[in-house]
Amino acid sequence: MSRRNQTFVCQNCGGASARWQGKCEGCGEWNTLVEEGVGTGVGARPTGPGRPPRKGRKFALEPLAGEAHEAPRLPSGMPELDRVTGGGFVRGSVMLMAGDPGIGKSTLLLQAAAALARTGHRAIYISGEEAVAQVRLRAERLGLGAAAVELAAETSVEDILATLSEGKTPRLVIIDSIQTMWTDLVEAAPGTVTQVRGSAQALIRFAKRAGSAVILVGHVTKDGQIAGPRVVEHMVDAVLSFEGEGSHHFRILRAVKNRFGPTDEIGVFEMTGLGLREVLNPSELFLSERDLGSPGTAVFAGIEGTRPLLVEIQALVAPSTLGTPRRAVVGWDNSRLSMVLAVLEAHCGVRLSGHDVYLNVAGGLRIAEPAADLAAAAALVSSLANAPLPADAVYFGEVSLSGAVRPVAQAAARLKEAQKLGFARAVVPEAVRSEATDPGLALNGVGTLLGLVSEIAARGDKSRANQRRSGPDCAPEDG
Ligand code: TYD
Ligand code: MG
DSSP: OOGGGEEEEETTTOOEESSOOSBOTTTOOBSOEEEEEGGGSTTOOOOOTTOOOOOOOOOOOOOSSSOOOOOOEEOOSOHHHHHHHTSSEETTOEEEEEEOTTSSHHHHHHHHHHHHHHTTOOEEEEESSSOHHHHHHHHHHTTOTTSOEEEEEOOBHHHHHHHHTSSSOOSEEEEEOGGGOBOTTOOSOTTSHHHHHHHHHHHHHHHHHHOOEEEEEEEOOSSTTSOOTHHHHTTSSEEEEEEOOTTSSEEEEEEEEESSSOSSOEEEEEEETTEEEEOSOHHHHHHTTOOTTOTTEEEEEEEETTEEEEEEEEEEEEEOOSSSOOEEEESSOHHHHHHHHHHHHHHHOOOOTTEEEEEEEGGGOOOOOGGGHHHHHHHHHHHHHTOOOOTTEEEOOEEOTTSBEEOOSOHHHHHHHHHHTTOOEEEEEHHHHHHOSSOSSEEEEESBHHHHHHHHHHHHHHHHHHTTOOOOOOOOOOO
């Protein structure tokens, strides 16, 4: 093959380059370019000088107005999974289930396949990683031994497609995982981006043709050496990400992309000895191990998608010996923490420049809402002032750079969830308090962050006065 026919493909992002480079220009990863033959990519047509371009075929253009069909859905029988997909698997669609190795993707999908098979649909589970006996063993452990799921341990896409086209069309096909699949159409080595892409394309064509719902499992790896499923993300209809902290038993399923449904819903699961259990009321779970009455914790009334969710935000503010104090966040946005800290310094007279600050969202949840600002600020000040917040209060509200506390969406749903879980009061933006009708719990409206800080500091002074008066370390300078 002449040199002109060679191309180097990044195994992380799929970007192509004409020559080898240490660093991929597309994604900035190092040592990810691998030489692959150019005409071997799927869809690559032999072109070049001397070959006339193919004459195009005309097709009819349609008006925007016209008959629209609701995508035919196939409920999985697992409500938390259906919530994330938007009501079930869509026939003829392809979904990528991405997640760290060991997070529980195979377990979840085996349970989903069994649930679907139980309703009389044909479900096929193809494992490229485990032997049939291993999958059986797991099914037995999950109590699904009797489910009519059809199993195979295969990695050749051509063999798989030949098998799938035989007999009754399967409703659900699970390919575990796309990284182990290889197709003859592509000459590249198994596991490379070109192979992953080629195999995915063949399976997507099958899904569209046969009308089956196909789920591809994709391992996410931090280092770019192994072909990541990122290249597949653009090709599939939906990308679900299965997340969780290794040490926690909660697992969160999140739609990252969804052509047929919402992308802001989450499904909450708990990994137990008997597989994944659906958590229908996640607030109870996230608050279950709460340590009541210790300084630095605040309960945030959040919204994930359409569902209210109460979580504990924990802060630790401690004097630092470092020139540049530490700022560490788990489960929240780093730049939002910096913003809240800056507002506390600039408008509330809370001096944090000599303190290390740690912020953690309990239970391994990740919060993206600005509505968590107020709860985070309350937790931070509570820790600094060594003043526990009331155990029966929830917090929500967005903090603006001027120090004002701004209202947030869906206040009523947040308050209702807090009331349901036995909270007696809510610290909310002033505008929410004045507009609330029949909130069901006591509302404490705050107009500016300074108001909240003074209140917490006063609690701290009081509790210190009660215990032998130690030196104050948080004194908001009014003004
Ligand atoms: P698995 O589904 O194999 O993960 P993935 O396919 O994402 O790589 O799950 C692996 C982990 O789940 C494993 O460490 C053991 C744990 N597990 C349980 O705790 N309980 C169970 O019932 C099962 C089947 C697995
Ligand atoms: Mg697996």
